Amino acid sequence: MNSHDGPGRWIGASLLRKEDRRHLLGASTFVADVRIPGMQDIAFARSQLAHARVVSIEKPQGFENKVYTLADLGEIRCLDAGPELATFRTVPYPPLAGDRVRFVGQTVAACIAPTRAEAEDIAQEVLLTGENLPVVIDAVEAIKPGGATLFDGWQDNAFIHATIADGDIASVANAPIQMRRQFKMNRQATAPLETRGVVAYWDERLDELVVYSSTQGPHLMRFGIAQTLGLPEHKVRVIAPDVGGGFGGKNRLMPEEIAVAAIAMKCGHPVRWIEDRREHLIASVHARDHYYDFTLYAENTGRVLGLKGELFVDAGAYSLWPSGPYMESSMAARNLPGPYRIEHLHVETHTVATNKTPLGPYRGVARPGACFAIERAMDELAHELGMDPVELRRINLVRATDMPYHTIGGLILDTGDYPGALEAVVDMVDLPAIRARQKQGESDGRRIGVGFAVYTEQSGHGTIEWTKRKSRVVPGYESATVRMLPDGTVHIMVGILNHGQGLETSLAQVAAHELGIDPSQISIRHGDTNATPFGFGTFASRSIVFSGGAVARASSILADKLRKIGAHLLQSPVESVTLRDGAVHAGAASIPISEIARAGNIRPEMLPTDVAPGLEITATYEPPDSGGVFSYGVHAAVVAADPDTGVVEILQYAVAEDCGTMINPMIVDGQIIGGIAQGIGTALYEESPYDPSGEPLATTFGDYMMPCAPEIPRIDIRHFVSPAHNTLHGVKGMGEGGAIAPPATIANALSDAFRDIGAKFAETPMTPRRVSEAVARARGDAV
Amino acid sequence: MTVTHLTINGETISQDINPRESLADFLRERRNLTGTHLGCEHGACGACTVSLDGMVVRSCVVLAVMCEGRKIETIEGTRKSEPMDVIRRHFHEKHALQCGFCTPGMLMMARDIIARYPEPSDSVIRSQLSGQICRCTGYAGIIAAIESAAREIRDAVE
Numbered sequence: 001m002n003s004h005d006g007p008g009r010w011i012g013a014s015l016l017r018k019e020d021r022r023h024l025l026g027a028s029t030f031v032a033d034v035r036i037p038g039m040q041d042i043a044f045a046r047s048q049l050a051h052a053r054v055v056s057i058e059k060p061q062g063f064e065n066k067v068y069t070l071a072d073l074g075e076i077r078c079l080d081a082g083p084e085l086a087t088f089r090t091v092p093y094p095p096l097a098g099d100r101v102r103f104v105g106q107t108v109a110a111c112i113a114p115t116r117a118e119a120e121d122i123a124q125e126v127l128l129t130g131e132n133l134p135v136v137i138d139a140v141e142a143i144k145p146g147g148a149t150l151f152d153g154w155q156d157n158a159f160i161h162a163t164i165a166d167g168d169i170a171s172v173a174n175a176p177i178q179m180r181r182q183f184k185m186n187r188q189a190t191a192p193l194e195t196r197g198v199v200a201y202w203d204e205r206l207d208e209l210v211v212y213s214s215t216q217g218p219h220l221m222r223f224g225i226a227q228t229l230g231l232p233e234h235k236v237r238v239i240a241p242d243v244g245g246g247f248g249g250k251n252r253l254m255p256e257e258i259a260v261a262a263i264a265m266k267c268g269h270p271v272r273w274i275e276d277r278r279e280h281l282i283a284s285v286h287a288r289d290h291y292y293d294f295t296l297y298a299e300n301t302g303r304v305l306g307l308k309g310e311l312f313v314d315a316g317a318y319s320l321w322p323s324g325p326y327m328e329s330s331m332a333a334r335n336l337p338g339p340y341r342i343e344h345l346h347v348e349t350h351t352v353a354t355n356k357t358p359l360g361p362y363r364g365v366a367r368p369g370a371c372f373a374i375e376r377a378m379d380e381l382a383h384e385l386g387m388d389p390v391e392l393r394r395i396n397l398v399r400a401t402d403m404p405y406h407t408i409g410g411l412i413l414d415t416g417d418y419p420g421a422l423e424a425v426v427d428m429v430d431l432p433a434i435r436a437r438q439k440q441g442e443s444d445g446r447r448i449g450v451g452f453a454v455y456t457e458q459s460g461h462g463t464i465e466w467t468k469r470k471s472r473v474v475p476g477y478e479s480a481t482v483r484m485l486p487d488g489t490v491h492i493m494v495g496i497l498n499h500g501q502g503l504e505t506s507l508a509q510v511a512a513h514e515l516g517i518d519p520s521q522i523s524i525r526h527g528d529t530n531a532t533p534f535g536f537g538t539f540a541s542r543s544i545v546f547s548g549g550a551v552a553r554a555s556s557i558l559a560d561k562l563r564k565i566g567a568h569l570l571q572s573p574v575e576s577v578t579l580r581d582g583a584v585h586a587g588a589a590s591i592p593i594s595e596i597a598r599a600g601n602i603r604p605e606m607l608p609t610d611v612a613p614g615l616e617i618t619a620t621y622e623p624p625d626s627g628g629v630f631s632y633g634v635h636a637a638v639v640a641a642d643p644d645t646g647v648v649e650i651l652q653y654a655v656a657e658d659c660g661t662m663i664n665p666m667i668v669d670g671q672i673i674g675g676i677a678q679g680i681g682t683a684l685y686e687e688s689p690y691d692p693s694g695e696p697l698a699t700t701f702g703d704y705m706m707p708c709a710p711e712i713p714r715i716d717i718r719h720f721v722s723p724a725h726n727t728l729h730g731v732k733g734m735g736e737g738g739a740i741a742p743p744a745t746i747a748n749a750l751s752d753a754f755r756d757i758g759a760k761f762a763e764t765p766m767t768p769r770r771v772s773e774a775v776a777r778a779r780g781d782a783v
Numbered sequence: 784m785t786v787t788h789l790t791i792n793g794e795t796i797s798q799d800i801n802p803r804e805s806l807a808d809f810l811r812e813r814r815n816l817t818g819t820h821l822g823c824e825h826g827a828c829g830a831c832t833v834s835l836d837g838m839v840v841r842s843c844v845v846l847a848v849m850c851e852g853r854k855i856e857t858i859e860g861t862r863k864s865e866p867m868d869v870i871r872r873h874f875h876e877k878h879a880l881q882c883g884f885c886t887p888g889m890l891m892m893a894r895d896i897i898a899r900y901p902e903p904s905d906s907v908i909r910s911q912l913s914g915q916i917c918r919c920t921g922y923a924g925i926i927a928a929i930e931s932a933a934r935e936i937r938d939a940v941e
Contacts (some may be wrong), residue, residue, distance in 0.1 A: 023883025024859030024871040026818020030884065033817035115812070117803065193830060193918045194884040195820045244820075245918050277823040500882030500919045568796030582927045670920060676922030701827035701916070709912040709922040775880055 010509040010519060011729055013668035018519070019504040027371030031214045032274045039270035042260055043119035044108040045126035046103035046283065050355040050694025051150070054099050054128030057109055060125035067304025068110045069127060070096040073262040077228055079253070080436035083470035088160045091151055093358070095228075095258035099506010101130060102150055102317035102646065103355050104696055105283035107255045110263055112271060116418035131739070135694040139314035139352040140291060150317060150353045152438050159315055159351045160326050164333035166408050173305040175297035180309075181377050185369040185743065185761040187289040188686040189704060190362045195280045196246020198260040201270035208235045215240050216251040216497050217537020221527045222251035222472060225261050225322055227696045233773035240527040243499035247678070249360030250258065250499075251539045252320040256413040281704050282696045287359025289314040290332055290369035294347070294731040296377050296778060302311050302385055302392045304378075306344030313351045316358040321474045325359045330469065331366035334409035338374040339418050339632060340396040340456050344409040345441040355694045361539065363678055364739040367455065373541035375453040375716055375744035376762065378673045379751055383758075389748065390431070390452060393422055397454065398432035413456060413630050415722040416658050424656035424718050425452065434638055440651055446640040448651070449753025453744035454634045459733025460724070462626030477622040480544035482511065482554040484562075484615035488582075488594035490515065490522045498526055501735060502667040503543055509663055510548050510729070514555035515562070516579040517593060533618055541733025544663060545629070549621030558617045565596045568608040573605075621728070629724040631732045633657030635676070635741040639749040646772030647749065648684060650713040657735035658720035665719070668734060673715045675738020681707045684765050685741040705765075754778060789850045791816070792860030800847045805830045806840075810857060811845035818858035818887045822916065829915035831890035834855050841914075849880045858887035866936045869892055873932035874925070876887055889915055897933045901940075905925030905930065 022028045045067075059067040070076070078092035092098075097108045109126045113119035135149035141147065142157040147158055164637060170227060199212040215221050218238040226233040227624040243250065260273045262614045275284065315325035333347040378396070382389040400417040407413060425634020431572055434450045442448060458465075463476030482491040494512055498504050503526070508519040515522075526532055535547070559579050566584025569591050576586055583590040601607040604613040623629070638652035655672060662668045687707035689697045698704035723730025747761040751770065759778035763770060773783045784799040798892060807824075808834070811815040819842055824831035826844035833842045834856040838886050861867035873879070877919045880886045889906060889912075896903055903911070910925050917925060 017878070019883070020875045020880060023880055023886045024890070025862055025873055026887040026890075027862075028883050029817075030820070032811075032821065033879060117801075117808075192884075193828060193916060194820070194882065195822075231923070243882065245882040247918070274821075276826065386844060502881070511892065666878050670924065673921035673923045674881060674919045675921075678918070700825055701823050702825070706828075706916050706918070708914070708916060709909040709926060712922050715921065715923065728809075 011661065011663055013664065015505055015509055015511060015519060015664055017502050017505045018508060019498065019502070020563055030194055030242045030244055031199055031212050034199045034212050034241060034269040036199060036201055040112050040114050041116040042110050042112055042125040042263065042271050042273040043116060044107045044256065045111060045123040047097060047104060047106040047108050047128060049101055049128065049132060050100050050104050050135045051132045051133040052207045053133060054097055054101060055129040055131055057355065058127040060122060062120050066112045066122055067261055069095070070094055070098055073232055073259065074266065075691055076258065076262065077230060079224060079227055079321045081321035082159065082324050083318040084472055085160065088324070088326055089154060089314040092207055093255065095255040095262065105355055105357060105692055109258060110259050110261070112267060117276065117481065120523050122206065124291050128130070136354045137355055137690055137692055137694060139312045142351055142352050142354055150355065153196050155350050159324070159353055162183065162330065162349050163347070164330060164349060164409070165346040166410065167306065167648070168665065169306050169308045169344045170299040170347035173343050174420045177306050177384065178295055179297040179381055180295040183292045183373040183376055183378055185288045185290045185372050186764055187286050187356070187688045188502045188682060189281050189688050190247045190249030190285060190287055191706060192245030192249060193278065194224060195275035195277060196250060196254065196256065196284060197274040198257050199270065199272045200261045200263060200264035202457045208237050209261060209265060210237050210239065211257070212239045212241060213257055214243050214250055216499060216539055218248040218497060218529050219495055219534050220322070220537055221253060221257065225258065228258050228340055229262055237530045239665040243497065246499050247363040248365060248539060251537065252285055252360050252459050254290070263458070265559050277701065278699050281699050283357055284730065285320065286316060286357045286448070287360065287362030287367055288360060292373040297330060298381060302381070302387055302395045303343050304381070304396050306341055307342055308346045311347055311349045311469050313349070314354050314356065315351050315357070316354060316356040318358045320358050321397050323471060327469060328359060332370040335370035336374055336409060337407055337409045339369065339398050339413065340457050341398055342408050356690055363675060367681060367740045368679065369456050371722065371740050371750040372744045372747065372764065376747055380746045383755060390422065390426055392420060392671045393452065395421065395456065399506040411458060412753070414726065415724060416630070416632050417720060418454060418568060418632060421632065421656040421658065421720055422454065425654045426716060426745050428654035428716055429636045429638055429652055435514060441481055442640065446642050447753035448638065449749040449751065450636065450638045451745050451748025451752055452634060452636050453741040453748060455737060455740040457541060457632060457734065457740060458628040458735040459541035460623050460727055461628030462622045463534070464626040465628055465729060475542065475619045476626060477619060478535050478550045479533040480547060480550035480554045481533050481616065481618040482551065482558050484597050484600065486519070486557060488597035490517070491525055492522060492551055493525045493532040494547050494551065495532055496538045496543040499538065501538065501543065501671065502664065506544065506667055507547060508552050508662045511555040512550055514559050517582050541735045544731050545623060545727050546621060548663065548731060549623065552621055552728045553621050554617040555621035557619060558615060561611065561615065562593060562596050564611055565600055565607060566591050569596065569599065587735045623727045625726050629660065629726055629732045631659040631734045631737050633737055633741070633747040637745045637749045639746060639753060639772060641750055641753050643775045644694070646768035646770065648766060648771060650666050650680070650746070653713045653714045656718045656720060658722050660722060660724045660732035661730040662684060662721070663731060671715055671735050672717055672738045675705055675710045675736060676715055676742055679739040679742025680712060680746070682764055684767070687765050785848045787848050787851050787925045789852065792856055802846065802848050804847050806845040806847045806850060807842035810842060816857050816859050820884055820887055829892060830885050830888040832891040834891060839892055851879040854928065856898050857905040858890060866897065867933055870894055870897070877924040877928040877931065879920060879928040883913065885917045886924035891918065893929045893932070896929060897936060901933060901937050903929065903933055
């Protein structure tokens with residue numbers, strides 16, 4: 001399967017993954033597999049009350065010294081979380097409940113025992129007595145004046161109200177077409193198959209706290225844990241071993257991490273907490289939960305002029321460090337105009353606290369909701385105008401000749417051919433054939449529909465963009481240390497965190513390209529703050545741009561040094577030598593890299609006088625323009641839906657996408673397909689609902705529906721390749737894009753299937769119940 | 784505690800087992816066989832799939848004391864065995880894993896599917912996999928790997 005055409009051609013090779021072997025042997029090490037002598041298990045007692053003043057927390061008799069409440073943790077400094085904006089209300093989120101509990105599942109006490117089962121026995125006996133307070137469940141109601149609030153002193157429940165606007169929305173007030181719509185993307189879990197987990201102990205030899213955590217960003221977590229516990233940072237080591245998926249959900253400092261670390265310093269032995277699935281579904285970060293209510297302004301021709309409305313993001317009970325929930329709202333609003341030439345935008349955003357699990361990032365962050373809203377609205381507009389939705393998009397899409405295009409949401413779309421990608425998927429699903437099939441009808445009574453949705457995916461955004469977002473942490477760069485050992489093999493230490501993305505392979509390909517050696521000679525090391533240079537971690541589709549750039553830059557500096565030493569050993573001028581195929585060449589003569597590495601490391605007398613010994617380079621990288629580069633794509637789905645049962649089957653799914661230069665096309669396709677599977681989950685299955693008393697209703701995989709193999713169709717992919725102007729090798733991040741468009745695509749296909757009766761699909765997930773009710777409502781039947 | 788005799792990856796042992804301990808916890812915590820992963824602990828995700836007397840089971844919903852006199856094989860027991868080496872190679876070549884957490888359970892199930900369906904169709908593989916959750920791959924690589932591994936194993940027999 002290695003499709004590179006010979007040595008040295010590693011950029012663009014579908015190299016099989018270096019990280020597969022340990023997983024295939026069942027020999028990987030996830031947090032739950034870490035064994036430290038003397039380790040005991042922690043289980044958390046969690047609040048069963050959605051909103052209450054804490055009256056007492058009773059420890060079970062005989063276990064008083066095995067149960068930790070907040071008061072037992074010592075001094076804890078709750079970090080301010082959320083943007084550095086005066087208008088954002090920060091609130092402390094203690095690792096164990098203080099005087100209030102604000103959601104079902106909030107940590108109340110930590111219980112220690114030799115086994116997890118025994119720790120759970122103790123946790124079950126911890127008694128939280130509380131005075132119930134009014135429960136806030138609906139984000140729209142929650143900001144009306146006079147209602148109950150989660151936090152004393154707040155006038156309403158908004159963490160922040162903020163307006164995202166540009167252009168002059170008043171100028172389109174008389175537009176001939178004004179169409180108002182509401183859309184809802186419901187709350188869901190992130191659900192990596194490995195739940196979260198923490199192992200912590202004090203290492204006496206190194207005199208430091210060691211925290212193993214299933215996290216996407218060990219360096220930032222070290223900073224956060226050290227600050228929270230009041231430890232100097234050099235006394236804290238965070239190790240992320242194998243991490244079984246994250247998808248954003250493992251990229252926040254969480255109460256359990258702090259509590260377990262604090263207890264490890266008090267109890268005198270190693271401790272471990274492994275989240276169970278119920279805890280994950282009710283107390284790990286939740287995602288999305290957007291409600292849109294806006295009006296599109298358009299010409300009769302279908303040209304869209306402006307968008308005005310409101311966005312509510314139900315952020316749950318607390319703001320999570322570092323970024324908090326406002327990024328969700330601001331990104332959604334800024335992405336609401338989509339890839340369209342819309343010139344007037346006015347969105348009032350409300351980021352609202354409710355008695356639910358705190359909101360965090362999840363693959364796609366904000367954009368699946370925004371894409372769902374704008375792409376559904378474009379189809380609704382096409383229906384209003386009697387146009388084909390594809391034609392409406394042709395009229396409004398940003399064109400290749402418009403690039404770079406400044407969207408009215410403040411994003412700079414840099415490169416690509418959006419209309420070309422649209423035509424590609426129209427071709428891939430054979431639109432005329434589907435229209436003909438629809439005319440014939442289906443013998444089984446089902447309806448066939450086809451839907452399209454366009455998305456963009458910002459990546460590689462650095463200092464400028466994160467500063468604009470008023471981020472508390474500005475992930476503006478990444479670093480890499482490239483170390484050539486005396487035999488010519490290479491260790492590369494990076495600050496990102498590979499947790500399924502194949503970065504141990506693709507970063508080795510990037511280095512191999514610069515160093516002229518085979519990727520098998522290179523090991524990528526990540527995940528241990530004691531072993532790797534500082535980095536921000538893997539999220540926001542940033543690792544190939546930032547870490548790939550840092551690896552390329554450090555490797556390139558090392559390659560210069562290898563050439564210099566090689567030229568000296570070959571007694572040739574450095575200008576005349578080349579580095580390739582594992583050797584430095586001067587005409588017909590050559591010297592293998594192993595010889596150069598030997599000289600560079602252990603035979604300094606062989607070096608030229610102007611070359612310092614040692615073959616280790618650390619470099620950082622940030623793209624020269626840190627506003628970001630944009631991957632994009634168009635998805636198309638053909639669905640069959642049963643009007644009575646509401647069951648939806650995806651018959652065909654096609655993608656035309658462009659992520660610039662692909663380092664490893666096999667991995668790119670894997671990311672696309674995996675992202676789409678998650679997007680299909682959002683579209684059709686996954687939901688974390690609450691009842692009016694604040695009780696979470698999806699607490700097992702029996703009621704939180706994960707898509708399995710029968711639910712995910714074959715995905716057809718066509719690549720466009722528009723290299724970014726602004727990044728090394730022209731790469732763009734692409735890990736999230738697959739998850740952005742499926743809810744919009746599938747909803748548009750359903751809408752197309754029932755266009756004749758005008759059934760409305762405005763809320764995810766489109767479960768059989770929601771679909772059959774939408775059809776019944778359109779038919780005028782009782783629901 | 785109940786003294787239980789059982790065979791794990793070919794080794795017969797007897798051990799005092801707490802009657803409420805699941806087979807998965809017993810394997811992982813008492814025998815240090817950590818290749819068996821726990822994704823849900825309620826029998827829904829399939830990450831903990833092992834072989835019990837030749838049948839695939841979810842070890843999180845089997846009690847260890849129920850395994851008296853029985854033979855258990857975990858992923859560790861397959862490390863040097865045909866046809867698992869073939870299946871592993873196809874998983875590698877078809878990019879059938881990303882984070883790797885579901886992989887041991889997937890492999891145990893894949894071997895079982897191939898044993899029961901020497902020539903599995905796409906739809907057979909999908910329905911047989913319907914109790915195994917993979918959050919990363921969208922299943923495409925896994926299905927392709929099982930299909931091509933089955934073909935190679937079939938061809939080797941013929």
